[in-house]
Amino acid sequence: MNLGPDINETLARARADLRIGVPVVLLSADGAALVMAAETAESARLEAMRARGLTPVLAITARRAETLKARCYDGDMARIVLPDGADLRWVLAVADPKDDLANPMKGPLQSAREGGAQLHRLSLMLCKAARLLPAALVADLADAEAFAAAERLTVVDAEAAAQAMDASAALQEIVAARVPIEVAENTRLHVFRPEDGSEEHYAIEIGRPDRALPVLTRLHSACFTGDLMGSLKCDCGPQLRGALAQMGAEGAGILLYLNQEGRGIGLANKMRAYSLQDQGFDTVEANHRLGFEDDERDFRVGSAILKELGFGAIRLMTNNPAKISMMEKTGVKVVERVPLVVGENAHNHGYLKVKAAKSGHLL
Numbered sequence: 001m002n003l004g005p006d007i008n009e010t011l012a013r014a015r016a017d018l019r020i021g022v023p024v025v026l027l028s029a030d031g032a033a034l035v036m037a038a039e040t041a042e043s044a045r046l047e048a049m050r051a052r053g054l055t056p057v058l059a060i061t062a063r064r065a066e067t068l069k070a071r072c073y074d075g076d077m078a079r080i081v082l083p084d085g086a087d088l089r090w091v092l093a094v095a096d097p098k099d100d101l102a103n104p105m106k107g108p109l110q111s112a113r114e115g116g117a118q119l120h121r122l123s124l125m126l127c128k129a130a131r132l133l134p135a136a137l138v139a140d141l142a143d144a145e146a147f148a149a150a151e152r153l154t155v156v157d158a159e160a161a162a163q164a165m166d167a168s169a170a171l172q173e174i175v176a177a178r179v180p181i182e183v184a185e186n187t188r189l190h191v192f193r194p195e196d197g198s199e200e201h202y203a204i205e206i207g208r209p210d211r212a213l214p215v216l217t218r219l220h221s222a223c224f225t226g227d228l229m230g231s232l233k234c235d236c237g238p239q240l241r242g243a244l245a246q247m248g249a250e251g252a253g254i255l256l257y258l259n260q261e262g263r264g265i266g267l268a269n270k271m272r273a274y275s276l277q278d279q280g281f282d283t284v285e286a287n288h289r290l291g292f293e294d295d296e297r298d299f300r301v302g303s304a305i306l307k308e309l310g311f312g313a314i315r316l317m318t319n320n321p322a323k324i325s326m327m328e329k330t331g332v333k334v335v336e337r338v339p340l341v342v343g344e345n346a347h348n349h350g351y352l353k354v355k356a357a358k359s360g361h362l363l
Protein backbone atom coordinates (compact mmCIF):
# COMPACT_ATOMS: atom_id res chain seq x y z
CA MET A 1 0.00 0.00 0.00
CA ASN A 2 1.09 3.57 -0.67
CA LEU A 3 1.97 5.63 2.35
CA GLY A 4 0.67 8.72 0.57
CA PRO A 5 -2.98 9.87 0.60
CA ASP A 6 -5.70 8.33 -1.60
CA ILE A 7 -8.28 10.57 -3.29
CA ASN A 8 -10.56 10.85 -0.23
CA GLU A 9 -7.61 11.74 1.98
CA THR A 10 -6.35 14.24 -0.59
CA LEU A 11 -9.82 15.82 -0.64
CA ALA A 12 -9.75 16.09 3.17
CA ARG A 13 -6.43 17.93 2.87
CA ALA A 14 -7.82 20.17 0.14
CA ARG A 15 -10.83 21.12 2.31
CA ALA A 16 -8.51 21.96 5.20
CA ASP A 17 -6.24 24.02 2.92
CA LEU A 18 -9.16 26.01 1.54
CA ARG A 19 -10.49 26.67 5.04
CA ILE A 20 -7.17 28.22 6.12
CA GLY A 21 -6.74 30.21 2.91
CA VAL A 22 -4.10 28.05 1.20
CA PRO A 23 -4.68 27.46 -2.53
CA VAL A 24 -4.92 23.95 -4.01
CA VAL A 25 -4.15 22.69 -7.51
CA LEU A 26 -6.78 20.78 -9.53
CA LEU A 27 -5.43 18.59 -12.30
CA SER A 28 -7.56 17.13 -15.10
CA ALA A 29 -6.94 15.54 -18.48
CA ASP A 30 -7.80 18.88 -20.15
CA GLY A 31 -5.80 21.25 -17.99
CA ALA A 32 -5.12 22.46 -14.48
CA ALA A 33 -6.18 25.27 -12.18
CA LEU A 34 -5.05 27.01 -9.03
CA VAL A 35 -7.98 27.46 -6.64
CA MET A 36 -8.47 29.68 -3.59
CA ALA A 37 -11.72 29.98 -1.62
CA ALA A 38 -12.94 33.59 -1.85
CA GLU A 39 -13.97 33.64 1.82
CA THR A 40 -10.51 32.82 3.19
CA ALA A 41 -8.35 34.37 0.44
CA GLU A 42 -5.78 36.96 1.50
CA SER A 43 -4.82 40.04 -0.51
CA ALA A 44 -1.16 39.05 -0.47
CA ARG A 45 -1.99 35.69 -2.03
CA LEU A 46 -4.16 37.30 -4.71
CA GLU A 47 -1.19 39.56 -5.51
CA ALA A 48 1.14 36.54 -5.48
CA MET A 49 -1.12 34.81 -8.02
CA ARG A 50 -0.92 37.85 -10.29
CA ALA A 51 2.84 38.17 -9.78
CA ARG A 52 3.16 34.66 -11.20
CA GLY A 53 1.27 35.72 -14.32
CA LEU A 54 -2.01 34.05 -13.32
CA THR A 55 -5.40 35.61 -14.11
CA PRO A 56 -8.07 34.31 -11.76
CA VAL A 57 -11.80 34.44 -12.42
CA LEU A 58 -14.35 34.20 -9.63
CA ALA A 59 -16.48 31.04 -9.82
CA ILE A 60 -19.92 31.44 -8.24
CA THR A 61 -23.06 29.29 -8.28
CA ALA A 62 -26.02 30.04 -10.54
CA ARG A 63 -28.00 30.87 -7.37
CA ARG A 64 -25.58 33.65 -6.48
CA ALA A 65 -25.30 34.77 -10.12
CA GLU A 66 -29.08 35.15 -10.26
CA THR A 67 -29.06 37.55 -7.31
CA LEU A 68 -26.22 39.51 -8.90
CA LYS A 69 -27.92 39.46 -12.33
CA ALA A 70 -24.77 37.97 -13.84
CA ARG A 71 -25.07 35.77 -16.92
CA CYS A 72 -24.59 32.01 -16.48
CA TYR A 73 -22.99 30.41 -19.51
CA ASP A 74 -22.04 27.29 -17.53
CA GLY A 75 -25.46 26.00 -16.42
CA ASP A 76 -25.37 25.74 -12.66
CA MET A 77 -22.54 28.22 -12.23
CA ALA A 78 -20.82 31.29 -13.67
CA ARG A 79 -17.24 32.44 -14.07
CA ILE A 80 -17.05 36.14 -13.26
CA VAL A 81 -14.19 38.08 -14.85
CA LEU A 82 -12.30 40.28 -12.38
CA PRO A 83 -12.16 43.89 -13.64
CA ASP A 84 -8.64 45.34 -13.98
CA GLY A 85 -7.13 45.89 -10.57
CA ALA A 86 -10.08 44.35 -8.69
CA ASP A 87 -9.02 43.76 -5.12
CA LEU A 88 -10.17 41.34 -2.46
CA ARG A 89 -12.92 43.72 -1.33
CA TRP A 90 -14.44 43.46 -4.81
CA VAL A 91 -14.15 39.66 -4.68
CA LEU A 92 -15.86 39.51 -1.29
CA ALA A 93 -18.64 41.84 -2.39
CA VAL A 94 -19.49 39.39 -5.19
CA ALA A 95 -19.09 36.30 -3.01
CA ASP A 96 -20.86 37.47 0.15
CA PRO A 97 -24.40 38.90 0.03
CA LYS A 98 -24.16 40.68 3.38
CA ASP A 99 -23.97 44.17 1.87
CA ASP A 100 -26.06 43.51 -1.26
CA LEU A 101 -28.85 45.80 -0.10
CA ALA A 102 -26.71 48.58 1.39
CA ASN A 103 -24.19 48.65 -1.49
CA PRO A 104 -25.68 47.16 -4.65
CA MET A 105 -22.86 45.93 -6.90
CA LYS A 106 -21.87 48.36 -9.62
CA GLY A 107 -22.40 46.15 -12.61
CA PRO A 108 -22.80 44.75 -15.03
CA LEU A 109 -20.65 41.77 -14.10
CA GLN A 110 -18.91 40.09 -17.01
CA SER A 111 -19.12 36.30 -17.24
CA ALA A 112 -16.56 34.22 -19.14
CA ARG A 113 -17.93 31.94 -21.86
CA GLU A 114 -14.84 30.51 -23.60
CA GLY A 115 -13.24 27.33 -22.30
CA GLY A 116 -14.55 24.67 -19.94
CA ALA A 117 -15.87 25.05 -16.43
CA GLN A 118 -15.18 21.56 -15.05
CA LEU A 119 -12.48 22.70 -12.62
CA HIS A 120 -14.49 25.75 -11.59
CA ARG A 121 -17.46 23.52 -10.79
CA LEU A 122 -15.28 21.21 -8.73
CA SER A 123 -13.87 24.26 -6.89
CA LEU A 124 -17.38 25.23 -5.82
CA MET A 125 -18.09 21.69 -4.65
CA LEU A 126 -14.91 21.83 -2.57
CA CYS A 127 -15.89 25.19 -1.02
CA LYS A 128 -19.29 23.76 -0.08
CA ALA A 129 -17.70 20.61 1.35
CA ALA A 130 -15.39 22.86 3.39
CA ARG A 131 -18.52 24.69 4.66
CA LEU A 132 -17.30 27.97 3.16
CA LEU A 133 -19.16 30.44 0.95
CA PRO A 134 -19.52 28.83 -2.48
CA ALA A 135 -17.18 31.18 -4.36
CA ALA A 136 -13.65 30.48 -5.55
CA LEU A 137 -10.84 32.30 -7.32
CA VAL A 138 -9.76 29.95 -10.09
CA ALA A 139 -6.82 30.50 -12.45
CA ASP A 140 -5.67 28.32 -15.36
CA LEU A 141 -2.29 26.84 -14.64
CA ALA A 142 0.43 25.57 -16.99
CA ASP A 143 3.08 23.15 -15.73
CA ALA A 144 0.82 22.47 -12.79
CA GLU A 145 2.76 19.65 -11.16
CA ALA A 146 6.04 21.58 -11.11
CA PHE A 147 4.15 24.66 -9.85
CA ALA A 148 2.50 22.70 -7.04
CA ALA A 149 5.78 21.08 -6.02
CA ALA A 150 7.60 24.43 -5.93
CA GLU A 151 4.83 26.06 -3.84
CA ARG A 152 4.19 22.91 -1.75
CA LEU A 153 0.48 22.84 -2.67
CA THR A 154 -1.97 19.94 -2.48
CA VAL A 155 -2.70 18.47 -5.92
CA VAL A 156 -6.14 16.97 -6.54
CA ASP A 157 -6.95 14.71 -9.50
CA ALA A 158 -10.16 16.31 -10.78
CA GLU A 159 -11.79 13.25 -12.36
CA ALA A 160 -11.14 11.06 -9.31
CA ALA A 161 -12.33 13.87 -7.03
CA ALA A 162 -15.61 14.34 -8.88
CA GLN A 163 -16.30 10.62 -8.59
CA ALA A 164 -15.35 10.43 -4.92
CA MET A 165 -17.48 13.45 -4.02
CA ASP A 166 -20.47 11.97 -5.79
CA ALA A 167 -20.22 8.68 -3.91
CA SER A 168 -21.46 8.30 -0.36
CA ALA A 169 -18.47 7.92 1.95
CA ALA A 170 -18.22 4.63 3.79
CA LEU A 171 -18.41 4.99 7.54
CA GLN A 172 -17.38 2.93 10.50
CA GLU A 173 -18.70 2.62 14.00
CA ILE A 174 -15.82 3.73 16.22
CA VAL A 175 -17.29 3.13 19.66
CA ALA A 176 -20.57 2.74 21.56
CA ALA A 177 -21.18 3.14 25.27
CA ARG A 178 -24.04 3.39 27.75
CA VAL A 179 -25.29 6.91 28.52
CA PRO A 180 -28.38 6.92 30.76
CA ILE A 181 -30.54 9.94 29.83
CA GLU A 182 -33.59 11.57 31.37
CA VAL A 183 -36.11 9.87 29.08
CA ALA A 184 -34.55 6.39 29.19
CA GLU A 185 -31.86 5.00 31.44
CA ASN A 186 -31.15 2.20 28.98
CA THR A 187 -29.56 4.36 26.27
CA ARG A 188 -26.38 3.94 24.23
CA LEU A 189 -24.50 6.44 22.11
CA HIS A 190 -22.78 5.14 18.95
CA VAL A 191 -20.14 7.26 17.19
CA PHE A 192 -19.73 6.83 13.42
CA ARG A 193 -16.74 8.18 11.50
CA PRO A 194 -16.81 8.62 7.70
CA GLU A 195 -13.69 7.33 5.96
CA ASP A 196 -13.38 10.53 3.93
CA GLY A 197 -12.35 12.61 6.93
CA SER A 198 -15.64 14.52 7.10
CA GLU A 199 -17.60 15.11 10.29
CA GLU A 200 -18.63 12.28 12.62
CA HIS A 201 -22.30 11.43 13.14
CA TYR A 202 -23.99 9.90 16.17
CA ALA A 203 -26.75 7.38 16.82
CA ILE A 204 -28.65 7.51 20.10
CA GLU A 205 -30.12 4.06 20.71
CA ILE A 206 -32.96 4.01 23.21
CA GLY A 207 -33.70 0.63 24.73
CA ARG A 208 -32.73 -2.39 22.68
CA PRO A 209 -34.96 -2.19 19.56
CA ASP A 210 -35.65 -5.49 17.78
CA ARG A 211 -33.65 -5.41 14.51
CA ALA A 212 -36.33 -7.53 12.79
CA LEU A 213 -39.08 -4.92 13.34
CA PRO A 214 -39.52 -1.34 12.07
CA VAL A 215 -37.87 0.95 14.61
CA LEU A 216 -39.14 4.38 15.68
CA THR A 217 -36.52 6.66 14.10
CA ARG A 218 -35.65 10.33 13.88
CA LEU A 219 -33.08 11.76 11.46
CA HIS A 220 -32.09 14.94 13.24
CA SER A 221 -29.76 17.43 11.56
CA ALA A 222 -27.53 19.36 13.92
CA CYS A 223 -28.85 22.77 14.92
CA PHE A 224 -26.53 24.42 17.42
CA THR A 225 -28.89 27.34 17.86
CA GLY A 226 -32.04 25.26 18.36
CA ASP A 227 -30.60 22.18 20.08
CA LEU A 228 -28.26 23.98 22.47
CA MET A 229 -29.22 27.62 22.74
CA GLY A 230 -32.96 27.07 22.81
CA SER A 231 -33.38 29.35 19.79
CA LEU A 232 -36.97 30.26 19.00
CA LYS A 233 -36.20 30.84 15.30
CA CYS A 234 -36.73 27.16 14.41
CA ASP A 235 -38.39 24.06 15.86
CA CYS A 236 -35.27 21.87 16.20
CA GLY A 237 -34.90 21.90 19.98
CA PRO A 238 -38.51 20.84 20.71
CA GLN A 239 -38.30 18.25 17.88
CA LEU A 240 -35.12 16.78 19.35
CA ARG A 241 -36.51 16.55 22.85
CA GLY A 242 -39.98 15.50 21.63
CA ALA A 243 -38.52 12.63 19.59
CA LEU A 244 -36.37 11.41 22.49
CA ALA A 245 -39.34 11.63 24.86
CA GLN A 246 -41.55 9.55 22.54
CA MET A 247 -38.80 6.95 22.14
CA GLY A 248 -38.39 6.85 25.92
CA ALA A 249 -42.15 6.42 26.37
CA GLU A 250 -42.26 3.56 23.83
CA GLY A 251 -39.11 2.05 25.33
CA ALA A 252 -37.24 1.87 22.02
CA GLY A 253 -35.99 4.09 19.22
CA ILE A 254 -33.03 5.39 17.22
CA LEU A 255 -32.23 9.08 16.95
CA LEU A 256 -29.55 9.83 14.40
CA TYR A 257 -27.78 13.08 15.18
CA LEU A 258 -26.35 14.04 11.80
CA ASN A 259 -23.72 16.76 11.75
CA GLN A 260 -25.30 18.64 8.86
CA GLU A 261 -25.68 22.00 10.57
CA GLY A 262 -27.82 24.54 8.75
CA ARG A 263 -29.23 22.02 6.24
CA GLY A 264 -25.66 21.16 5.31
CA ILE A 265 -24.13 24.65 4.88
CA GLY A 266 -22.40 24.86 8.27
CA LEU A 267 -22.99 27.15 11.22
CA ALA A 268 -21.10 30.18 9.87
CA ASN A 269 -23.13 30.12 6.65
CA LYS A 270 -26.34 29.53 8.63
CA MET A 271 -25.59 32.66 10.63
CA ARG A 272 -25.01 34.51 7.35
CA ALA A 273 -28.45 33.25 6.32
CA TYR A 274 -29.93 34.48 9.62
CA SER A 275 -28.38 37.87 9.04
CA LEU A 276 -30.06 37.99 5.60
CA GLN A 277 -33.33 36.94 7.27
CA ASP A 278 -32.91 40.00 9.51
CA GLN A 279 -32.81 42.01 6.25
CA GLY A 280 -36.21 40.55 5.28
CA PHE A 281 -35.44 37.43 3.22
CA ASP A 282 -37.04 34.10 4.09
CA THR A 283 -35.07 30.93 4.90
CA VAL A 284 -35.04 29.68 1.28
CA GLU A 285 -34.27 33.08 -0.29
CA ALA A 286 -31.41 33.57 2.18
CA ASN A 287 -29.81 30.25 1.15
CA HIS A 288 -30.13 31.20 -2.51
CA ARG A 289 -28.62 34.66 -2.06
CA LEU A 290 -25.62 33.01 -0.40
CA GLY A 291 -25.27 30.73 -3.42
CA PHE A 292 -26.67 27.56 -1.87
CA GLU A 293 -29.60 25.34 -2.80
CA ASP A 294 -32.56 25.22 -0.36
CA ASP A 295 -31.17 22.09 1.24
CA GLU A 296 -27.59 20.86 0.84
CA ARG A 297 -27.92 17.77 3.03
CA ASP A 298 -27.02 14.25 1.94
CA PHE A 299 -29.29 11.79 3.73
CA ARG A 300 -27.46 8.73 2.37
CA VAL A 301 -25.38 8.90 5.52
CA GLY A 302 -28.56 8.29 7.56
CA SER A 303 -29.48 5.10 5.77
CA ALA A 304 -25.85 3.89 5.89
CA ILE A 305 -25.86 4.23 9.71
CA LEU A 306 -29.25 2.53 10.06
CA LYS A 307 -28.09 -0.42 7.95
CA GLU A 308 -24.82 -0.60 9.89
CA LEU A 309 -26.87 -0.84 13.10
CA GLY A 310 -28.93 -3.66 11.55
CA PHE A 311 -32.17 -1.83 10.69
CA GLY A 312 -33.88 -2.18 7.31
CA ALA A 313 -37.29 -0.71 8.13
CA ILE A 314 -38.29 2.35 10.15
CA ARG A 315 -41.20 4.39 11.47
CA LEU A 316 -39.83 7.82 10.61
CA MET A 317 -40.59 10.84 12.78
CA THR A 318 -40.62 13.71 10.30
CA ASN A 319 -42.69 16.30 8.48
CA ASN A 320 -40.28 16.36 5.55
CA PRO A 321 -41.30 14.15 2.58
CA ALA A 322 -37.77 14.43 1.11
CA LYS A 323 -36.41 12.46 4.04
CA ILE A 324 -38.91 9.66 3.36
CA SER A 325 -38.05 9.44 -0.34
CA MET A 326 -34.30 9.53 0.38
CA MET A 327 -34.64 6.64 2.82
CA GLU A 328 -36.68 4.59 0.35
CA LYS A 329 -34.23 5.37 -2.47
CA THR A 330 -31.28 4.23 -0.40
CA GLY A 331 -32.83 0.95 0.70
CA VAL A 332 -34.42 1.72 4.09
CA LYS A 333 -38.15 1.00 4.11
CA VAL A 334 -40.36 3.64 5.73
CA VAL A 335 -43.40 1.71 6.94
CA GLU A 336 -44.97 4.71 8.66
CA ARG A 337 -44.51 8.48 8.91
CA VAL A 338 -44.87 9.67 12.47
CA PRO A 339 -45.63 13.44 12.45
CA LEU A 340 -43.48 15.60 14.73
CA VAL A 341 -45.24 18.94 14.96
CA VAL A 342 -43.98 20.64 18.11
CA GLY A 343 -42.46 23.91 19.16
CA GLU A 344 -44.31 26.46 17.05
CA ASN A 345 -44.01 29.98 18.46
CA ALA A 346 -44.36 33.60 17.38
CA HIS A 347 -40.73 33.74 16.15
CA ASN A 348 -40.70 30.59 14.02
CA HIS A 349 -44.26 30.77 12.67
CA GLY A 350 -43.11 32.38 9.39
CA TYR A 351 -40.18 29.97 9.04
CA LEU A 352 -42.49 26.96 9.38
CA LYS A 353 -44.94 28.45 6.90
CA VAL A 354 -42.17 28.95 4.34
CA LYS A 355 -41.00 25.35 4.82
CA ALA A 356 -44.54 24.15 4.16
CA ALA A 357 -45.02 26.41 1.13
CA LYS A 358 -41.61 26.08 -0.52
CA SER A 359 -40.11 22.81 0.73
CA GLY A 360 -43.26 20.70 0.86
CA HIS A 361 -43.26 20.18 4.62
CA LEU A 362 -46.38 18.57 6.03
CA LEU A 363 -47.76 20.49 8.99
Ligand SMILES: Nc1nc2c(ncn2[C@@H]2O[C@H](COP(=O)(O)OP(=O)(O)OP(=O)(O)O)[C@@H](O)[C@H]2O)c(=O)[nH]1
Pocket residue numbers: 219220221222223224234236239260261262263264265270273274283287317318319320323361
Ligand atom coordinates in the same frame (compact mmCIF):
# COMPACT_ATOMS: atom_id res chain seq x y z
N1 LIG B 1 -29.72 27.15 6.10
C1 LIG B 1 -30.59 27.20 7.12
N2 LIG B 1 -30.69 26.14 7.94
C2 LIG B 1 -31.58 26.20 8.94
C3 LIG B 1 -32.38 27.32 9.18
N3 LIG B 1 -33.15 27.07 10.27
C4 LIG B 1 -32.83 25.82 10.68
N4 LIG B 1 -31.89 25.30 9.89
C5 LIG B 1 -31.30 23.96 9.89
O1 LIG B 1 -32.27 23.09 9.36
C6 LIG B 1 -32.05 21.79 9.82
C7 LIG B 1 -33.40 21.26 10.33
O2 LIG B 1 -33.29 19.95 10.36
P1 LIG B 1 -34.42 18.89 10.60
O3 LIG B 1 -35.34 19.34 11.67
O4 LIG B 1 -33.68 17.60 10.73
O5 LIG B 1 -35.16 18.72 9.21
P2 LIG B 1 -36.40 19.19 8.48
O6 LIG B 1 -36.00 19.19 7.06
O7 LIG B 1 -36.93 20.46 9.05
O8 LIG B 1 -37.47 18.02 8.63
P3 LIG B 1 -38.27 17.46 9.89
O9 LIG B 1 -37.84 16.03 9.95
O10 LIG B 1 -39.69 17.57 9.56
O11 LIG B 1 -37.90 18.26 11.09
C8 LIG B 1 -30.97 21.88 10.87
O12 LIG B 1 -29.72 21.48 10.30
C9 LIG B 1 -30.93 23.38 11.20
O13 LIG B 1 -29.64 23.82 11.59
C10 LIG B 1 -32.25 28.43 8.28
O14 LIG B 1 -32.94 29.43 8.37
N5 LIG B 1 -31.34 28.32 7.29
Ligand SMILES: [Zn+2]
Pocket residue numbers: 223225226227234235236237
Ligand atom coordinates in the same frame (compact mmCIF):
# COMPACT_ATOMS: atom_id res chain seq x y z
ZN1 LIG C 1 -32.94 24.62 14.16
